[in-house]
Amino acid sequence: MTTPSHTPVNAARRGSCTLVGAGPGDPELLTIKALRAIEAATVLLVDDLVSDAIVAHASPTARIVYVGKRGGCKSTPQAFIEKLMLSAVQEGETVVRLKGGDPFIFGRGGEEVEHLREAGIEVQVVNGITAGLAGLTSLGAPLTHRDHAHGVVFITGHAKPGDRGTDWRQLAATARDARLTLVIYMGVSSVDHISTELMHGLPGETPVAVIQHASLAHQRHAITTLGELPACLATTGLGSPSVIVVGDVVRGVRALAATDTTAMTALAAATA
Known part of the structure; x- marks a missing residue:
């Protein structure tokens, strides 16, 4: 017993x-x-x-x-x-x-x-x-879309001590082949490594959204690409707590900004 x-x-x-x-x-x-x-x-x-x-x-x-x-x-x-x-x-x-x-x-x-x-x-x-859903929703884009994303993966960028962590190259290949959106939590501190590894399976032009303090009055965000992600964070000063959304669904944010003056102004301010 x-x-x-x-x-x-x-x-x-x-x-x-x-x-x-x-x-x-x-x-x-x-x-x-x-x-x-x-x-x-x-x-x-x-x-x-x-x-x-x-x-x-x-x-x-x-x-x-x-x-x-x-x-x-x-x-x-x-x-x-x-x-x-x-x-x-x-x-x-x-x-x-x-x-x-x-x-x-x-x-x-x-x-x-x-x-x-x-x-x-x-x-x-x-x-x-969860913040990964609320963050992209606040920008007017979905996490899944029949034409752009057949599923979504929620994943942490912060591995447990002693854990080897995520195989980002394998994940990128899976996301590319299965057309998945990646939602990365706690990834800001490891963004250089994550973006470099993801580009072994995803194009550098893959759109990315970074949302800090999702849903709150002081929410900030930036729209960039996988290849420009580290530089974007350095320029905008976006940090934790942020979620990083990688995938073609982020194009919906740009489409909204192109047809909505308010959204376009907010987008310009966030990425300035």
Whole structure:
């Protein structure tokens, strides 16, 4: 018989835990289910990228704990976050783990669910709109299109320590042959390597969109090509948190800009 790795939670004192996707930042993009969970929480463990406008929906009596996690910055250790979640549930709290985007898309939601289930706690998950979708949508272009993209790949540009990471050359060949859009999260710091490797399978003229702070009032973006991507980031100063979208669907942004004066002005300002 296998010994549990954690002491089971006393059912009489057990609280609850819900992983909630806060979406890309705009509170109007929250789902109704997410909003209700936030309002009902007695303890919220909040990621760094969750906007203040979303946290404002919490009860005035709720305890809010900021457990920031952002690439390239000092972060709260994952093991400590999981310990906080478990402890609060054991104390009978209604816990919401509030994550930017979607908990199950590069949010370590899977790790947290596994940890709590090992302790005998069932976890609810409320999905949120991921930044890769919201970002390109804000520019008026889709991630898939019958004529240009038959699918989409969400992928991280930040490998786990000790992991060899993505084979970008193989991915580029697959994207080319299967006509896929690539949505790269946490790729800004490795953009030189990523763009160079992708060009072994994709043309340097492949259109690229970079969207920073997707859906927020201070969102910025740039439209460029795969070959010019590193230089574009250096010129515009776009950094994390940004998503990088690679593929022919980005041509839709240029088409919109060509027929819409407002969009064309915004595009010019972003790429100046």
